[in-house]
Amino acid sequence: MISAEQLLFFSLTLFVIGVFGLLVRRNLLFMLISIEIMLNAVAVLFVAAGSYHHNSDGQIMYLLILTLAASEVAVGLGLVIQMYRRTLSLDVDQLSKMHE
Amino acid sequence: MTSMLFYLAAGVAIIAALLTVTRHNAVHALLYLVITMLAISLIFFLFGAPFAAALQIIIYAGAIMVLFVFVTMMLHQGELSVKQESQLYRPAQSLGAILLSTILLFEVIYLLSPQAAVIITPDTRVVIGAKEIGLKLYTSYLLLVEIAALLLLTALIGAFHLGRRHQENSK
Numbered sequence: 001m002i003s004a005e006q007l008l009f010f011s012l013t014l015f016v017i018g019v020f021g022l023l024v025r026r027n028l029l030f031m032l033i034s035i036e037i038m039l040n041a042v043a044v045l046f047v048a049a050g051s052y053h054h055n056s057d058g059q060i061m062y063l064l065i066l067t068l069a070a071s072e073v074a075v076g077l078g079l080v081i082q083m084y085r086r087t088l089s090l091d092v093d094q095l096s097k098m099h100e
Numbered sequence: 101m102t103s104m105l106f107y108l109a110a111g112v113a114i115i116a117a118l119l120t121v122t123r124h125n126a127v128h129a130l131l132y133l134v135i136t137m138l139a140i141s142l143i144f145f146l147f148g149a150p151f152a153a154a155l156q157i158i159i160y161a162g163a164i165m166v167l168f169v170f171v172t173m174m175l176h177q178g179e180l181s182v183k184q185e186s187q188l189y190r191p192a193q194s195l196g197a198i199l200l201s202t203i204l205l206f207e208v209i210y211l212l213s214p215q216a217a218v219i220i221t222p223d224t225r226v227v228i229g230a231k232e233i234g235l236k237l238y239t240s241y242l243l244l245v246e247i248a249a250l251l252l253l254t255a256l257i258g259a260f261h262l263g264r265r266h267q268e269n270s271k
Contacts, residue, residue, distance in 0.1 A: 002102060002103055002106045002146065002147050003103075006103070006106065006110075007143075007147070010110045010113070010114070010143070013114055014113065014114065014117055014136075017114070017117045017118055017121060018117070018121075020121060021120070021121030024121070025121065027126075029126050029168075029171070029172065029175075030121065030126070030129065032168075033120060033121070033129055033130070033133055033168070034121055036133065036160075036164070037117050037120065037121070037133070037136065040136065040137070040140055040160070043140075043152075043156075044140060044143065044144075047144055047147075047149050047152050048147065050149070050228065051147050051148050051149055051226070051228060054226070054228070055228075056228050056232045056233045056236050057236070059149055059151060059152050059228060059233050060233060060236060060237055060241050060244065062152050062155075063155070063233075063237070063248070064244060064247075064248060066155060066159050066160070067248040067251055067252060068251065069160070069164060070159065070163065070164060070252070070255070071251050071252055071254070071255030072255075073164050073167055073168070074167065074255045074256070074258070074259040075255055075258045075259050075262065077167055077168070077171045077259070078258065078259040078260075078261075078262030078263045079262055080171060080175070081171060081174070081175070081262070081263055082262050082263070084175050085265075090175070
């Protein structure tokens with residue numbers, strides 16, 4: 001049987017990879033992808049905790065995370081398209097002159 | 101045996117996630133992201149959450165990935181795209197993805213084979229299926245469903261507003 005610690009470490013590793021991607025990449029699309037990985041790590045943690053306590057609450061929270069991820073991707077990709085139209089690039093450092 | 105399958109799927113998920121955040125080409129990164137999602141779905145299945153596993157494939161690997169791929173395709177216009185078209189498909193570039201997804205495929209084939217069904221079939225009380233979730237979701241978590249509906253509506257309006265073409269005279 002899979003122990004809870006293994007799942008915890010797996011989820012933690014995925015989350016750290018997501019944070020790494022978010023901090024290292026300067027492309028808006030890749031930052032969104034990293035956020036997806038982080039959301040997935042949290043989803044794994046919720047479902048694992050739910051199944052560890054034999055409780056379906058974890059999977060209900062997973063459903064909410066799924067909804068959240070779908071909304072986040074829709075709005076985030078809208079922002080990506082809007083940024084590409086205005087700056088013709090996806091480099092977030094270009095947005096530093098937004099105050100002008 | 102279950103933990104062996106778990107280690108394989110977790111290894112595939114972590115390697116694919118690492119490759120996702122380090123690729124330079126967005127389409128390659130999305131390819132590895134889909135493999136991460138599939139591996140996570142297999143892990144859900146292994147620890148007794150078949151409903152979550154199905155949703156992970158249908159919504160994450162299906163719907164959300166399609167959105168990402170559409171936007172990526174939309175943004176690669178111009179001479180960069182022409183340059184990419186000339187080297188459209190090189191099998192060597194998809195070798196890693198093929199390898200990782202083949203591992204997952206063999207795991208699924210093993211799980212579906214009759215001799216594995218005897219060894220791996222989880223205890224029925226360990227599995228939390230769709231019925232249990234549905235019963236709880238539409239009784240004690242009814243408010244959550246409405247909040248989720250509101251969230252999706254807000255996202256719909258927000259995405260529609262953000263996706264409009266920018267008017268030049270608004271400056």
